[in-house]
Amino acid sequence: MSDPILGLLKTKASEAFKQGDFTTARSLYSHSVDIDPQDDTHPLNRSLMNLRLTRWSDAEEDATKALALCQCTKNDHKQKAYYRRCQARREMGDIVGAQNDLKAFASTGGARDLVDAEQKKIDSSITTPQLVPAHQSLLLESKSAPSERTYFIDDAGNKGLGAFAARDIHRGDLILTEKPLLPFPHNSPSRTELRLAMDNLSPTDLLVFLSLKNTRPDRGDTIDGIYKTNAFANGGIVIEASRFNHSCRPNARYSYHEATNRQRIFALTYIPEGEEIFVSYLASRNVYGATRNQRQAALRAKQNFLCSCAACGLDRQLSLESDRRRTEIRSIWDRMPTFNPRTDGRAYLQIVVRAINLMKEEGYWADADDFANEAAALCSMHADWESAKYWHGIVYETRVAEFGKDSAHTFKARRDFEDPRSIDHPYAGVFHGQTFADIRL
Ligand SMILES: C[S@@+](CC[C@H](N)C(=O)[O-])C[C@H]1O[C@@H](n2cnc3c(N)ncnc32)[C@H](O)[C@@H]1O
Numbered sequence: 410m411s412d413p414i415l416g417l418l419k420t421k422a423s424e425a426f427k428q429g430d431f432t433t434a435r436s437l438y439s440h441s442v443d444i445d446p447q448d449d450t451h452p453l454n455r456s457l458m459n460l461r462l463t464r465w466s467d468a469e470e471d472a473t474k475a476l477a478l479c480q481c482t483k484n485d486h487k488q489k490a491y492y493r494r495c496q497a498r499r500e501m502g503d504i505v506g507a508q509n510d511l512k513a514f515a516s517t518g519g520a521r522d523l524v525d526a527e528q529k530k531i532d533s534s535i536t537t538p539q540l541v542p543a544h545q546s547l548l549l550e551s552k553s554a555p556s557e558r559t560y561f562i563d564d565a566g567n568k569g570l571g572a573f574a575a576r577d578i579h580r581g582d583l584i585l586t587e588k589p590l591l592p593f594p595h596n597s598p599s600r601t602e603l604r605l606a607m608d609n610l611s612p613t614d615l616l617v618f619l620s621l622k623n624t625r626p627d628r629g630d631t632i633d634g635i636y637k638t639n640a641f642a643n644g645g646i647v648i649e650a651s652r653f654n655h656s657c658r659p660n661a662r663y664s665y666h667e668a669t670n671r672q673r674i675f676a677l678t679y680i681p682e683g684e685e686i687f688v689s690y691l692a693s694r695n696v697y698g699a700t701r702n703q704r705q706a707a708l709r710a711k712q713n714f715l716c717s718c719a720a721c722g723l724d725r726q727l728s729l730e731s732d733r734r735r736t737e738i739r740s741i742w743d744r745m746p747t748f749n750p751r752t753d754g755r756a757y758l759q760i761v762v763r764a765i766n767l768m769k770e771e772g773y774w775a776d777a778d779d780f781a782n783e784a785a786a787l788c789s790m791h792a793d794w795e796s797a798k799y800w801h802g803i804v805y806e807t808r809v810a811e812f813g814k815d816s817a818h819t820f821k822a823r824r825d826f827e828d829p830r831s832i833d834h835p836y837a838g839v840f841h842g843q844t845f846a847d848i849r850l
Contacts, residue, residue, distance in 0.1 A: 435455055456497070558575045586669075667817075804822045
């Protein structure tokens, strides 16, 4: 079954061609050539774009490729291929080759007026070959990072491309803010929804989409493969943000900012210039509360890759220690609802402290707010407002780094920190007599 992207590529390439954007049309046809190398139509179409772009030797090569593929079966394709190759060869000063192609064009039924016009050009052409002009780069490479940028995209070894710090980045710095190219309000659009959204892309945006990584090219559905490799939960396809690789000990975090319809990435830690910036593709507890095997299985199922991050690459001993820490953090989280908040308050706070310290030992404590938030709620139940403020402060500081000062999560944390008594909790202030001032990180 042919890849559904082929029809879309043809439509968008002719759209670009009609607009006179031969560079985009050529690149779109190049994708068709790569996806469907046995069909002569694609190199034939691309040869025309090459002629328009004065890329004579590429035009010649494509016409030759088309001739080899169409063999004797498609006469009109053969005619076009000879005619285009004739023009390319003439432009390159290969008069003998051009003359032969023109003969072949005529003998396969090429229009008389075209033959005559082309013959005149051959006759009057100068034998000195023209220089091939420098042409535009066809790759949609990410532009090299201007100095004010926080990141640049570069080769990240076995992971493909990746994002790197263009300067020293500090915890809480905004690294990227980007509008989605294909926004979806949910994570799994149907094939029809996806196809409709793709139809609305401009030819150049389709090219940008096609520049993204596809970890499932074998499945024969390029759109689906690229979507699954790159889509964000909330926010769909976001081109630059898609270049950030995953780590189970990330130094940055992505989040969707609904108010501005932007995908954003904030620094969770200090990231020195030149270092790779990593986000986590897995939701919080599936990273900090999961062993290496569990994380790797989840990433393989979700995105079909074997994680090579620093945490997954630890040697056996260190990896076992890491697994033990993460398993304990997870088990603390799972045990928390079993505590009686009236009688077990101190033990509850002590395990919160334990969990956050384990996160720190693990080198990834950006999600400390999950636990600190529970601690704040417990202190509020006991009307220990001072302690509640302390824990709300940790939640607030963590959320600024995770989501920025202007996110809804952070606003709430800030309000609770400034006025702990205003907390929206059904049991706030119902127990009295216990204070927790001695239990801190
Ligand atoms: C959203 S893309 C990230 C950008 C991608 N590296 C590129 O070249 O465009 C996700 C893909 O990058 C690769 N990748 C990301 N993080 C990785 C990691 N920790 N280990 C190995 N491969 C990773 C995998 O192929 C994954 O499917």
